[in-house]
Amino acid sequence: xxxxxxxxxxxxxxxxxxxxxxxxxxxxxxxxxxxxxxxxxxxxxxxxxxxxxxxxxxxxxxxxxxxxxxxxxxxxxxxxxxxxxxxxxxxxxxxxxxxxxxxxxxxxxxxxxxxxx
Numbered sequence: 001x002x003x004x005x006x007x008x009x010x011x012x013x014x015x016x017x018x019x020x021x022x023x024x025x026x027x028x029x030x031x032x033x034x035x036x037x038x039x040x041x042x043x044x045x046x047x048x049x050x051x052x053x054x055x056x057x058x059x060x061x062x063x064x065x066x067x068x069x070x071x072x073x074x075x076x077x078x079x080x081x082x083x084x085x086x087x088x089x090x091x092x093x094x095x096x097x098x099x100x101x102x103x104x105x106x107x108x109x110x111x112x113x114x115x116x117x
Contacts, residue, residue, distance in 0.1 A: 072107030
């Protein structure tokens with residue numbers, strides 16, 4: 001079976017992205033308070049105990065304080081409030097028109113985006 005060139009390019013871009021994010025290159029699991037990861041809800045607030053136990057449908061993972069993974073696991077477009085700062089989507093998630101987003105990401109259904117500030 002021959003691989004799709006689009007899938008190959010996307011996979012290569014993900015590998016390149018992983019190499020750019022220090023928190024994803026370490027050979028150990030993240031520790032609370034080590035500065036590598038912060039788990040946030042859709043309002044850019046730390047996950048509550050209830051959210052941890054019930055599994056949030058929207059989630060943000062702040063890595064190395066510069067990269068943000070925003071996830072919308074719902075069936076509809078959802079507004080996700082980004083942490084303070086100027087964020088822009090990075091390849092392979094960036095489109096041709098890649099504006100700086102300062103407040104809210106319109107997360108598509110079952111969507112994911114990686115941002116950098």
